[in-house]
Amino acid sequence: MDEAIRAEGLVKTFGPTRALDGLDLRVRTGEVHGFLGPNGAGKSTTLRVLLGLMRADAGTVSLLGGDLWREATALHRRLAYVPGDVTLWPNLSGGEAIDLLGRLRGGLDRRRRAELLDRFDLDPRLKGRSYSKGNRQKVALVAAFASDVELLLLDEPTSGLDPLMEEQFRELVREEQRRDGRTVLLSSHILSEVEALCERVTIIRDGRAVESGTLAEMRHLTRTIVQADLTPAADAAATAAGLAAIPGVHDLATAGGRVSFEADEGALTPALSRLAAVGVRGLVSTPPTLEELFLRHYDRSGASGATTGAGAATGAAAGGERAEAGR
Amino acid sequence: MTGLAGPRALTGTGVLTGVGVLARLALRRDRVLLPIWVYVIGILPVSFAVTFADLYPTAADRAEFARTSAGNATFMALYGPLSGSSLGELVVWRGGFIPVITGLISLLVVIRHTRTEEEAGRRELVGSTVVGRQAGLAAALVVTLAANLGLAVVTAAALSLRGLPVAGSVAAGLEYAAAGWIFAGVGAVAAQLTTSAGAARGIATVALAGSFAARVLGDHGGFTVPGGPGGSWEWLSWASPIGLVQRIGPYAATSGAERWWVLAVAAGLVAALVAAAVALSARRDLGAGLLPDRLGRAEAAPAFGSPLALTWRLHRGLLAGWLTGFALLGLVFGGVAAGVTDLVEDNPGLGDVFTRLGGRAGLIDAYLAAIMSILGMIAAGYAIQAVLRLRAEEAAGRAEPVLATAVSRPRWAASHLVFAALGPAAAMLLAGAVTGLVYGLTDGGVGRQTARGLGWAAAQLPAVALLAAIALALFGLLPRLWAMSWAVLAACLFIGLVGSGLNLSHWLLDLSPFTHTTHASGGSADPLPLASLCVLVLALAAVGLAGLRRRDIPTT
Numbered sequence: 001m002d003e004a005i006r007a008e009g010l011v012k013t014f015g016p017t018r019a020l021d022g023l024d025l026r027v028r029t030g031e032v033h034g035f036l037g038p039n040g041a042g043k044s045t046t047l048r049v050l051l052g053l054m055r056a057d058a059g060t061v062s063l064l065g066g067d068l069w070r071e072a073t074a075l076h077r078r079l080a081y082v083p084g085d086v087t088l089w090p091n092l093s094g095g096e097a098i099d100l101l102g103r104l105r106g107g108l109d110r111r112r113r114a115e116l117l118d119r120f121d122l123d124p125r126l127k128g129r130s131y132s133k134g135n136r137q138k139v140a141l142v143a144a145f146a147s148d149v150e151l152l153l154l155d156e157p158t159s160g161l162d163p164l165m166e167e168q169f170r171e172l173v174r175e176e177q178r179r180d181g182r183t184v185l186l187s188s189h190i191l192s193e194v195e196a197l198c199e200r201v202t203i204i205r206d207g208r209a210v211e212s213g214t215l216a217e218m219r220h221l222t223r224t225i226v227q228a229d230l231t232p233a234a235d236a237a238a239t240a241a242g243l244a245a246i247p248g249v250h251d252l253a254t255a256g257g258r259v260s261f262e263a264d265e266g267a268l269t270p271a272l273s274r275l276a277a278v279g280v281r282g283l284v285s286t287p288p289t290l291e292e293l294f295l296r297h298y299d300r301s302g303a304s305g306a307t308t309g310a311g312a313a314t315g316a317a318a319g320g321e322r323a324e325a326g327r
Numbered sequence: 328m329t330g331l332a333g334p335r336a337l338t339g340t341g342v343l344t345g346v347g348v349l350a351r352l353a354l355r356r357d358r359v360l361l362p363i364w365v366y367v368i369g370i371l372p373v374s375f376a377v378t379f380a381d382l383y384p385t386a387a388d389r390a391e392f393a394r395t396s397a398g399n400a401t402f403m404a405l406y407g408p409l410s411g412s413s414l415g416e417l418v419v420w421r422g423g424f425i426p427v428i429t430g431l432i433s434l435l436v437v438i439r440h441t442r443t444e445e446e447a448g449r450r451e452l453v454g455s456t457v458v459g460r461q462a463g464l465a466a467a468l469v470v471t472l473a474a475n476l477g478l479a480v481v482t483a484a485a486l487s488l489r490g491l492p493v494a495g496s497v498a499a500g501l502e503y504a505a506a507g508w509i510f511a512g513v514g515a516v517a518a519q520l521t522t523s524a525g526a527a528r529g530i531a532t533v534a535l536a537g538s539f540a541a542r543v544l545g546d547h548g549g550f551t552v553p554g555g556p557g558g559s560w561e562w563l564s565w566a567s568p569i570g571l572v573q574r575i576g577p578y579a580a581t582s583g584a585e586r587w588w589v590l591a592v593a594a595g596l597v598a599a600l601v602a603a604a605v606a607l608s609a610r611r612d613l614g615a616g617l618l619p620d621r622l623g624r625a626e627a628a629p630a631f632g633s634p635l636a637l638t639w640r641l642h643r644g645l646l647a648g649w650l651t652g653f654a655l656l657g658l659v660f661g662g663v664a665a666g667v668t669d670l671v672e673d674n675p676g677l678g679d680v681f682t683r684l685g686g687r688a689g690l691i692d693a694y695l696a697a698i699m700s701i702l703g704m705i706a707a708g709y710a711i712q713a714v715l716r717l718r719a720e721e722a723a724g725r726a727e728p729v730l731a732t733a734v735s736r737p738r739w740a741a742s743h744l745v746f747a748a749l750g751p752a753a754a755m756l757l758a759g760a761v762t763g764l765v766y767g768l769t770d771g772g773v774g775r776q777t778a779r780g781l782g783w784a785a786a787q788l789p790a791v792a793l794l795a796a797i798a799l800a801l802f803g804l805l806p807r808l809w810a811m812s813w814a815v816l817a818a819c820l821f822i823g824l825v826g827s828g829l830n831l832s833h834w835l836l837d838l839s840p841f842t843h844t845t846h847a848s849g850g851s852a853d854p855l856p857l858a859s860l861c862v863l864v865l866a867l868a869a870v871g872l873a874g875l876r877r878r879d880i881p882t883t
């Protein structure tokens with residue numbers, strides 16, 4: 001079995017809201033898979049459907065080779081889940097909650113438990129209601145990582161953790177990665193975390209997967225930011241119009257003799273040829289960043305929007321009127 | 328909330344800053360329930376007036392009714408003593424349980440808008456805006472006190488319009504409101520003591536039950552156990568807030584006039600309670616209680632690894648509280664049982680009534696049947712509360728991590744339902760046994776009376792189970808409507824406490840399962856209704872569990 005998770009065409013509606021809208025997700029056995037998307041994109045809903053807590057209106061799910069609705073308890077023994085909002089029983093100590101969840105799953109490793117408590121610097125004797133948000137999160141993480149399971153489903157596991165603890169978490173995931181056959185599905189909003197840990201990522205938006213692949217593949221999807229100072233003889237307006245006609249050129253702006261734009265990988269060659277033809281005095285190009293790609297998908301306005309452009313083009317010429325690139 | 332919390336709406340910078348905003352927020356959240364209970368309870372006395380005027384049109388009829396009722400210990404326990412036979416006095420006497428209801432609702436409302444908010448973390452969200460630290464407590468109290476005042480106005484107006492003396496009508500309204508005010512204060516104090524709203528409700532409800540029990544004991548003149556302390560116990564009624572407000576004595580023709588000064592005593596009590604709550608609240612941190620949390624275990628006990636072990640931890644406090652409460656109620660009701668017949672036997676004019684009601688045994692039976700059906704309804708409240716722990720776990724997000732382990736949904740539900748089924752049953756049987764035992768001490772037949780008490784209690788269990796099953800069916804199928812289970816219980820209470828007084832038609836009375844169990848415990852009724860009750864319980868439970876297996880968790 002080489003796919004730990006395989007979901008196809010998942011649809012889930014809550015009354016008028018269409019939380020999942022034909023979502024496909026494939027996670028290979030042994031990989032750490034990043035799961036990204038803006039607020040309300042459907043990440044938590046997807047995880048709940050994968051766990052069999054929610055039933056999809058349409059689509060198929062296979063998890064660790066089994067069907068969640070029929071063999072839920074058997075499959076649940078082989079996985080651990082950290083929910084997005086960790087709430088603990090107010091009158092149970094953190095240690096008791098860790099042991100309870102571990103035992104309900106089928107047992108946990110005592111040595112590992114002690115080590116994790118130490119690494120996360122967590123006092124297990126406090127009552128559930130006395131923990132801070134980050135410490136509640138740690139309780140859930142210790143309960144999950146102290147179990148010997150094949151699959152970890154983590155819903156924004158580092159929200160509330162301080163940077164030191166976040167580093168501990170990354171180290172833990174790397175350790176899991178080194179062990180054979182351990183699969184982690186990591187939903188996150190933190191790009192650096194995903195870049196540091198994940199081999200492959202799926203980006204979802206409005207309940208659909210809009211991008212899925214390795215980080216290297218993703219980089220090819222990013223845009224290069226180009227800023228060119230044209231020679232005085234060149235006609236800036238005409239050049240801009242010509243550039244705008246190239247498919248894959250976005251967020252075009254001119255200010256005096258300066259033209260700036262963002263270009264998809266495929267649009268670079270034609271755009272640079274055109275610039276070379278009119279003559280260039282200076283050229284700055286900012287290499288593609290994943291951040292720009294993610295922001296583009298996070299931007300809910302639909303068009304390759306103004307906020308994306310502004311955020312990504314901070315290195316480009318400030319001021320000047322922006323011409324929306326025609327598509 | 329938009330539009331309410333704007334900084335412009337907030338004036339001043341004291342500890343009370345923002346009371347108006349928060350009070351309006353509370354009113355908005357309660358905009359449906361609050362008017363309903365103010366209105367329904369407010370006009371309840373008028374419905375009694377209508378019924379009494381219908382059933383006993385002449386003064387002679389009413390005098391005869393008062394003469395026989397004065398000797399009824401069940402009535403005495405439920406409503407309090409009857410002072411005279413004017414229409415107003417009969418109405419106020421029949422509404423003698425209304426102070427308990429206004430007290431209960433008031434304490435629940437205050438806790439709902441204080442500790443529940445804090446526990447859910449919403450107070451923090453509001454508290455970070457421009458809101459004084461006492462504003463939340465003050466807003467909850469203002470809303471509750473005002474609602475009770477509204478109820479007093481409705482009652483006074485409705486009774487006066489019905490033609491009853493105005494002074495007495497105003498006194499009746501203020502009696503109910505005063506009970507509400509006092510227990511609003513009790514709720515406010517309880518909300519400062521603990522970190523959990525559930526525990527605060529527990530403390531305040533125990534205080535209410537205690538003051539009801541003290542009133543019953545005081546009115547009955549105490550235990551009639553041989554060798555028990557003698558003398559008048561009436562001071563107990565005066566010491567009980569419920570007994571206190573009843574002693575305002577609306578329409579009191581015999582004593583000459585209403586005791587208005589009792590209202591001043593009640594107002595003093597309210598002021599003291601509110602001051603205590605404010606002082607406690609000023610001393611503690613947001614979210615913290617006065618009773619500090621102790622450290623727990625670093626590692627769970629070896630046996631702590633099953634859903635049942637978890638639910639034992641979650642339910643045991645509730646169970647202990649209810650068992651204690653029911654044992655005490657059994658003690659009180661059993662203690663006054665012997666007095667049931669004394670009241671009649673001491674009254675030579677009641678010989679005919681005595682024989683008509685079946686003599687000593689018949690009177691005791693009628694008394695026990697009434698008491699056990701009331702206890703049954705209270706136990707049903709416990710059963711619903713225990714079933715709804717499932718919903719609370721789900722809504723708080725604590726069901727998800729458990730169900731993501733090797734625990735199946737039916738097993739998870741069953742681990743809570745064990746307590747919902749056995750807890751109320753144990754409480755009922757305990758109360759029945761204690762009632763029988765204490766009565767047996769005076770009667771000489773301890774073993775026989777204990778067995779009888781157990782039997783009476785057991786007869787109520789199908790009805791208790793039915794309400795639990797309704798809550799389970801709602802939880803499984805229509806989880807958003809879980810609160811309807813309380814509405815069903817309220818309807819049963821209404822039918823049980825008020826229905827017979829209102830001359831409701833039979834089919835309406837028959838809607839409440841407690842009507843059937845009360846008949847059945849007489850021993851003469853046919854077993855069919857009981858059998859169908861049991862079938863209904865199983866069917867509803869099956870429907871609920873089937874719904875739970877299929878639905879989303881969590882459903883918000």
Ligand SMILES: Nc1ncnc2c1ncn2[C@@H]1O[C@H](COP(=O)(O)OP(=O)(O)OP(=O)(O)O)[C@@H](O)[C@H]1O
Nearest residue numbers: 014017019038039040041042043044045046882883
């Ligand atoms: N139980 C529910 N009832 C109704 N709507 C829901 C429910 N759960 C989720 N939704 C809706 O489904 C959509 C997806 O929500 P989901 O929680 O899966 O998003 P998410 O990607 O996890 O977002 P976030 O990053 O904020 O955690 C949202 O529009 C949300 O409002």
Ligand SMILES: [Mg+2]
Nearest residue numbers: 043044084155
């Ligand atoms: Mg989420």
